[in-house]
Structure formats: structure tokens, C-alpha cells
């Protein structure tokens with residue numbers, strides 16, 4: 307048996323939610339920027355949901371703030387048209403970010419009352435009775451973990467949220483909140499991908515002071531793996547940088563990596579999106595990328611990644627190319 311085949315070692319994605327797809331569909335671009343949802347926006351949402359489901363993606367990622375609530379609202383209208391769908395999908399939403407308003411600048415709020423209020427708003431907009439997962443979107447320095455624990459308990463007891471997690475947090479923040487909770491933290495959604503490499507660089511830079519700029523606390527990936535916290539990754543598609551977006555004027559490492567991705571797509575007979583996401587998925591942490599496209603063909607192209615298993619050599623070629631320098 308080849309020691310180089312990552313698939314041999316893959317565990318079911320989320321320990322607590324075994325049937326969740328290994329890709330998540332990010333709903334941040336669904337909806338409308340206007341004050342009301344148009345029929346076209348509902349139609350587009352239905353098309354995206356159908357394309358995702360046909361491609362095997364059953365996990366949908368929301369946040370209360372996406373398009374100021376419009377993303378959840380348009381999704382809820384789509385769900386209302388076919389209520390049976392609810393049982394076939396996993397719905398995740400997030401809270402804790404507040405936009406700038408008359409009262410204060412953009413800020414975070416993980417207080418008990420805001421968590422409850424935010425979830426109630428999400429449920430109403432999504433036209434559902436429960437969320438499968440609720441994430442705290444960003445860490446609030448004023449967070450009192452006991453308050454969060456109380457809010458999570460209430461939401462769980464009321465049947466409004468099944469599981470809880472965090473987003474954009476480091477290992478010690480997961481450990482800290484977990485200490486106060488009766489519920490396991492099941493997910494951490496963080497920025498990582500072929501164009502956001504600190505998650506890898508933090509592991510290879512010991513003894514190299516020139517890497518002080520690495521902005522990813524050592525041990526987060528390992529903590530998540532050891533404690534069955536599903537790592538979900540945003541920006542893993544790199545907003546198309548390696549899969550067709552015009553890279554004129556971009557740094558040399560981006561341009562060269564885009565060429566390498568194209569060559570690998572030919573080699574593996576798949577889309578460039580599949581290679582870009584395949585880079586994340588080849589890591590043994592069993593990461594679940596959240597893809598944010600509303601383009602039907604692109605969603606399909608992303609889903610091709612589930613049949614790509616990069617060789618160790620190709621994975622390192624991508625890593626080193628995107629770093630723009632040799633490994634230490």
C-alpha cells in the first residue's frame with residue numbers, strides 16, 4: 307500500500323456530523339445589496355443550491371452579516387419553496403460581528419444577549435427551526451466565556467442550535483472557551499489556502515527569525531486535529547487567482563503558481579479550481595474548504611476536487627511556488 311496516498315488516512319469529515327460533505331458552499335455572495343430580495347436573486351440561489359447538491363455539497367455556510375442579512379433571507383425564501391430540502395442539508399451560521407452604526411465603529415459582540423438575538427434573526431431569515439452549527443464569527447476581546455456557555459446552553463435546550471464552533475481563532479482561544487462549555491466545539495473556520503500560507507509556514511520556520519511576520523499561532527492545526535475540531539477554510543479558492551482570474555500585475559509567485567496550477571490541471575485532467583482546492587484537501591488535517599462562487603460552472607469545477615489526490619511532489623511544488631522561495 308502506498309504511503310503517499312492521503313485518502314488512506316482520511317477520517318470522516320466532522321466527527322460529530324458524519325454525513326457533512328467535504329466541501330462547504332459559502333453563501334456570502336447570495337442575495338442582494340438592495341433593501342429587498344428580487345425574484346432573480348431567489349432563482350440564482352435555487353440554482354446554486356441545486357448545483358451544489360448535484361455536485362455532492364450538502365453543507366451551507368452563512369453568517370448573520372452576509373449582505374446585511376440578505377444572504378440568509380434569500381436562502382430562506384428558497385427553502386420555503388421546497389421545505390423538504392431542510393432535512394437533506396446542513397446549515398451553519400455565524401454571529402458576533404457588528405457593522406459600524408450610529409452607536410460605534412465596526413466591532414465584535416459575543417455577549418449572551420447578542421448571541422441569542424442574532425441566532426433568532428438567522429432562524430427567522432432562513433425560515434428554519436434550527437441551525438446545525440453556530441460559529442462565533444470573530445473573537446471578541448470582551449467575551450465572558452460563562453456568558454457564551456449560558457447562551458449556547460439556552461440555544462441547545464431550545465433546539466435552536468445543534469453544535470457550536472468558532473471562526474478565525476487560534477488554539478488557545480479554542481481551549482479557553484472549551485474550558486467553560488458543556489458542548490464540544492466542533493469547528494474552526496479560518497483563512498487558509500494556496501495564497502494564504504501562514505498555516506503551513508508556522509510549522510516549518512522553527513529557528514528562522516526572518517519568519518517573524520507569520521501570522522498563525524503554532525499548534526492550531528494540531529489542536530484541532532487532536533480534539534476533533536473540524537477545520538473549515540475560507541479563501542481556499544483564492545478568489546480565482548490561480549484559476550482564471552487575470553493575474554497581470556500580480557507578484558511573480560502568483561503568476562508562476564497560476565501557470566503551475568494550469569499545468570497540473572492538465573496532468574490530473576481536472577479544473578484549475580480542483581487543483582487549487584486540492585492543495586488544501588491534500589493536507590492530512592482533513593480540511594473542509596468553503597467555496598464562495600455563485601457561478602454555476604465554477605461550482606461544478608470546484609466539486610471536481612473530490613477526485614483529485616495530489617502527489618507529495620506536486621503538493622510541495624505548489625507550496626514552494628506560492629511561497630516564492632525555497633523551504634528553510
Ligand SMILES: NC(=O)c1ccc[n+]([C@@H]2O[C@H](COP(=O)([O-])OP(=O)(O)OC[C@H]3O[C@@H](n4cnc5c(N)ncnc54)[C@H](OP(=O)(O)O)[C@@H]3O)[C@@H](O)[C@H]2O)c1
Nearest residue numbers: 332333334540541543544545546549550551598599600601
Ligand atoms: N469566517 C470568515 O471570516 C469568512 C470570511 C470570508 C468568507 N467566508 C466564507 O467563505 C466563503 C468563500 O469566500 P472567500 O472570500 O473565501 O472566496 P473564495 O471562495 O476564495 O472565492 C469566491 C469569489 O471569487 C470569485 N472567483 C472565483 N474564481 C474566479 C475566477 N476564475 N474569475 C473571477 N472571479 C472568480 C467568485 O466569483 P463568482 O461568484 O463569479 O464565481 C467569488 O466572488 C464565503 O461565501 C463565506 O461563506 C468566511
